[in-house]
Amino acid sequence: xxxxxxxxxxxxxxxxxxxxxxxxxxxxxxxxxxxxxxxxxxxxxxxxxxxxxxxxxxxxxxxxxxxxxxxxxxxxxxxxxxxxxxxxxxxxxxxxxxxxxxxxxxxxxxxxxxxxxxxxxxxxxxxxxxxxxxxxxxxxxxxxxxxxxxxxxxxxxxxxxxxxxxxxxxxxxxxxxxxxxxxxxxxxxxxxxxxxxxxxxxxxxxxxxxxxxxxxxxxxxxxxxxxxxxxxxxxxxxxxxxxxxxxxxxxxxxxxxxxxxxxxxxxxxxxxxxxxxxxxxxxxxxxxxxxxxxxxxxxxxxxxxxxxxxxxxxxxxxxxxxxxxxxxxxxxxxxxxxxxxxxxxxxxxxxxxxxxxxxxxxxxxxxxxxxxxxxxxxxxxxxxxxxxxxxxxxxxxxxxxxxxxxxxxxxxxxxxxxxxxxxxxxxxxxxxxxxxxxxxxxxxxxxxxxxxxxxxxxxxxxxxxxxxxxxxxxxxxxxxxxxxxxxxxxxxxxxxxxxxxxxxxxxxxxxxxxxxxxxxxxxxxxxxxxxxxxxxxxxxxxxxxxxxxxxxxxxxxxxxxxxxxxxxxxxxxxxxxxxxxxxxxxxxxxxxxxxxxxxxxxxxxxxxxxxxxxxxxxxxxxxxxxxxxxxxxxxxxxxxxxxxxxxxxxxxxxxxxxxxxxxxxxxx
Numbered sequence: 032x033x034x035x036x037x038x039x040x041x042x043x044x045x046x047x048x049x050x051x052x053x054x055x056x057x058x059x060x061x062x063x064x065x066x067x068x069x070x071x072x073x074x075x076x077x078x079x080x081x082x083x084x085x086x087x088x089x090x091x092x093x094x095x096x097x098x099x100x101x102x103x104x105x106x107x108x109x110x111x112x113x114x115x116x117x118x119x120x121x122x123x124x125x126x127x128x129x130x131x132x133x134x135x136x137x138x139x140x141x142x143x144x145x146x147x148x149x150x151x152x153x154x155x156x157x158x159x160x161x162x163x164x165x166x167x168x169x170x171x172x173x174x175x176x177x178x179x180x181x182x183x184x185x186x187x188x189x190x191x192x193x194x195x196x197x198x199x200x201x202x203x204x205x206x207x208x209x210x211x212x213x214x215x216x217x218x219x220x221x222x223x224x225x226x227x228x229x230x231x232x233x234x235x236x237x238x239x240x241x242x243x244x245x246x247x248x249x250x251x252x253x254x255x256x257x258x259x260x261x262x263x264x265x266x267x268x269x270x271x272x273x274x275x276x277x278x279x280x281x282x283x284x285x286x287x288x289x290x291x292x293x294x295x296x297x298x299x300x301x302x303x304x305x306x307x308x309x310x311x312x313x314x315x316x317x318x319x320x321x322x323x324x325x326x327x328x329x330x331x332x333x334x335x336x337x338x339x340x341x342x343x344x345x346x347x348x349x350x351x352x353x354x355x356x357x358x359x360x361x362x363x364x365x366x367x368x369x370x371x372x373x374x375x376x377x378x379x380x381x382x383x384x385x386x387x388x389x390x391x392x393x394x395x396x397x398x399x400x401x402x403x404x405x406x407x408x409x410x411x412x413x414x415x416x417x418x419x420x421x422x423x424x425x426x427x428x429x430x431x432x433x434x435x436x437x438x439x440x441x442x443x444x445x446x447x448x449x450x451x452x453x454x455x456x457x458x459x460x461x462x463x464x465x466x467x468x469x470x471x472x473x474x475x476x477x478x479x480x481x482x483x484x485x486x487x488x489x490x491x492x493x494x495x496x497x498x499x500x501x502x503x504x505x506x507x508x509x510x511x512x513x514x515x516x517x518x519x520x521x522x523x524x525x526x527x528x529x530x531x532x533x534x535x536x537x538x539x540x541x542x543x544x545x546x547x548x549x550x551x552x553x554x555x556x557x558x559x560x561x562x563x564x565x566x567x568x569x570x571x572x573x574x575x576x577x578x579x580x581x582x583x584x585x586x587x588x589x590x591x592x593x594x595x596x597x598x599x600x601x602x603x604x605x606x607x608x609x610x611x612x613x614x615x616x617x618x619x620x621x622x623x624x625x626x627x628x629x630x631x632x633x634x635x636x637x638x639x640x641x642x643x644x645x646x647x648x649x650x651x652x653x654x655x656x657x658x659x660x661x662x663x664x665x666x667x668x669x670x671x672x673x674x675x676x677x678x679x680x681x682x683x684x685x686x687x688x689x690x691x692x693x694x695x696x697x698x699x
Contacts, residue, residue: 038379038435044372045485048340051329051371052105055337059102071661074106074482075339076492077113078505079402079472081618082146084112084495085313086628087582089142090635091493092116093134094648099658101339102130106485108342108478110471111402113495115313117341118398121328122317124338138316139632146623148312149305167304168425174299175425178451181291188284192277215254222246294447296454300427306399314395325392326384328370342481343368343397344471347375348408348429350418351453351460363410365480366468368397377461378435387443388433396430403428403469404618407454410473415457422455429469437464472496475512476505479577483517483551488575489665490551493638495582499615501534506579518555521577523547533581542583546642548668549577576668580638582614602626603633644674 049068056065075095077088088109095101101120109117119142120133145151150160226243233239314321329337347366366375373389374380383389406429407418421427431450433443445464453459459467471478482490496505506529513519523529527547535542553572557564584607595601606626607613614634623631640648643659644667659674667674 038374038381038439039372040379041376041484044380047371048485052340054331055329055340056105058331059336067662068105070488071665072106072485072487073104073489073661073665074108074485074487074491075101075104076478076482076490077107077109077116078478078493078495079111079113079404079470079476080496081112081402081404082115082148082621082623082628083497083582083614083616083618083631084493085115086142086146086623086631087495087614087635087638088113088116088493089119089134089139090632090637091580091639092120092635094636094639094643094645096130096133097651097656098643099130099656100661100664101133102336103661104339106342106482106487107339108344108481109401110344110476110478111404113478113493114343114398114401114471115309117343118309118394119313119316121338121341122314122320122323122394124336125323125328125330125332126317126320127335128316129336141315142312143625143628143632145312146625146628147621148308149621151312164304168301171299171301171304172425175296175427175451177299178291178294178296178448181287181294181448185284185287185291188280188287191280192284215250215257219247219250219254222250288446291446291448292444295431295445296427296447296450297430299425301425302399302403302428302430305402305428306395309399309402310395313398321395323394324390325368325370325373325394325397326390328394330370341369342478343401344475344478344481345401345403345468346408346410346471346473347377348406348410348413348459348467348469348473349377349461350408350413351458351462363408363413363474365471365474366466367481368392368400373432374435378466381433381435381438386433386435387438392432399428400430400468401471403430404472406467406469407457408459408467408469410469412473413457418457419455422451427454429467431465431467434461434464434466436461475509477509479509480512480517483513483519486574489578489661489668490575491578491580491642493580493582493635495614495635497615497618498581499612501530501581501583503529503534503581514554518553519574520552520554521549522552523549523579529579529581533583535583539586541586542581543585544641545583545585545638546578546580549579551575551577576665578642578668580642582634582638584614584634585641599626599629603630606630 052072053065053068056068075092077092078084080087092101095104107117107120119138123133124130147157150157150164152160222243226240226247229236229239229243310321317323325343328341331337345366345368347364349362349364364375364377366378367373367380368383370383372380373383373386373392381389383392405421405426407421407427408429409417441464443464450463450465453463454467476496477492477494479490479492494503494505498504510521513521524547526532527549529547532543532547533545551574553569553574555566555568558567559565591604603626607630610616610627614631637648643664645651663674666672
């Protein structure tokens with residue numbers, strides 16, 4: 032029977048989230064901090080960008096955690112590669128870990144060694160893992176063909192049924208199947224031959240092929256109609272013996288059709304292998320919680336601390352939507368996966384813990400769906416030809432989930448072969464029991480829109496996508512969508528225009544700074560008055576502060592005296608010299624060796640240090656870094672008032688080294 036769980040609106044979802052956030056604040060910081068949620072709600076957005084984004088965000092959050100800021104965050108919103116880091120934090124803290132144990136060296140060393148997470152290892156181990164990857168893909172490809180195989184097999188068996196029905200014998204008053212086949216083929220062959228000849232003789236004529244194509248279509252239609260009529264006439268002379276002969280074929284056809292209810296593409300696509308590799312890399316230290324159900328995140332356990340509330344952003348693909356507001360081959364919407372609710376504004380939201388399908392959703396699955404960059408439906412990047420190729424070749428990393436809009440009004444029966452053809456021909460929309468979701472970057476790659484919906488007063492967004500030309504495509508997409516969809520104007524301050532302060536000048540080669548600050552203003556909002564929706568307009572109604580952090584490189588202050596004996600430090604210092612594309616190497620490069628991995632990891636740490644006005648992160652004592660208050664941070668971004676840091680602990684040795692080495696800040 033259909034599930035009776037009611038579908039919630041976005042406003043209802045946000046009310047329940049706020050209640051949970053308030054309880055989390057109270058648990059960690061007391062009632063006073065919980066009471067200030069309305070005034071200083073804090074969200075961190077981790078962008079997409081594959082392994083590059085994951086590593087940069089890992090370093091970025093490590094620095095925030097040193098200043099106790101990660102724990103004060105209310106939301107951790109992620110897309111694609113940013114979700115790898117989000118998953119690491121969520122699963123580890125939900126288990127037996129705490130904030131002090133995050134980013135410990137054994138974790139970082141393990142992740143560094145699994146920079147090539149799809150086939151990790153060295154020597155024979157790597158060769159074995161590469162072969163396993165190839166075999167896994169081929170096996171999943173074969174299994175994915177079961178769905179179209181069901182259609183082909185059922186069609187063949189039904190043909191055998193028809194063959195037995197009339198035994199290829201002429202029916203009185205009509206033609207038998209052999210005659211229909213023979214005469215039809217002769218006529219069609221003559222037409223096709225004439226068509227070919229005229230095409231050769233009149234190479235540049237406009238209408239010849241068009242006219243013949245219509246004729247050929249008509250002949251095929253007439254032939255099929257004649258065949259159907261002949262078969263129907265054949266039923267008239269059936270004997271009991273002939274009926275008995277068709278039962279085996281008919282029974283097999285029915286069994287094959289029933290098999291179609293079990294050929295779930297989610298179980299056979301390459302998504303499954305991808306999910307396992309991500310879990311092995313980023314959830315390894317979660318132990319028994321490595322495959323934790325999404326609904327169990329944020330559950331209070333006496334021995335654990337709660338992570339910031341996770342928002343895994345995905346894209347709802349609407350290639351075949353019948354809604355006039357969303358028609359078009361590239362239509363899409365935001366689809367959220369979170370511990371309390373899953374869904375989209377177009378479909379409504381359903382409780383994760385109690386709803387069929389969603390209650391079994393795991394953290395690795397949500398992470399992988401959010402990072403499903405290759406899929407038949409890819410939001411704004413959808414393409415009909417690519418839909419065919421990705422479906423046939425089983426390059427499907429996305430997922431089919433229950434459609435909240437439909438699932439409570441129909442029996443939960445899904446005949447999966449039809450979904451194979453929905454994917455192939457781009458017929459993905461809201462009309463079916465299942466909807467297709469994929470990489471959140473297919474609609475908005477910064478992960479900020481959900482934080483804007485939640486009216487966060489301070490949003491810090493890390494843009495770690497590949498942007499070698501510093502075109503700020505993800506930022507532009509966000510600002511346009513925020514203004515048009517939510518009425519929020521993200522207005523950068525005059526001395527923080529990203530194109531001026533972050534984009535490197537060719538004559539210099541380095542960015543002036545790594546972050547830019549904007550104020551957020553509400554221009555309009557929709558409200559309900561006497562049951563009717565109305566639009567209310569405002570003039571520069573301030574609603575918060577937006578801090579945009581871009582993966583970028585500032586000029587080094589000196590040349591450190593490093594030698595190959597310094598290992599990773601030596602390698603990371605030289606990395607930019609020999610890899611000019613850093614930090615915007617292609618997202619297609621998902622295979623990071625330890626030096627490349629460490630370079631991006633250190634970059635992330637110093638991105639956060641620059642944002643926090645920490646001049647030299649390397650000189651801060653790891654165990655005595657002070658807690659930076661959220662109100663203090665908010666005031667810093669709003670007014671520019673300097674943040675207070677204690678003087679770094681120095682010894683005679685470090686003072687002497689400082690006199691010899693101009694600057695040991697070797698980061699990129």
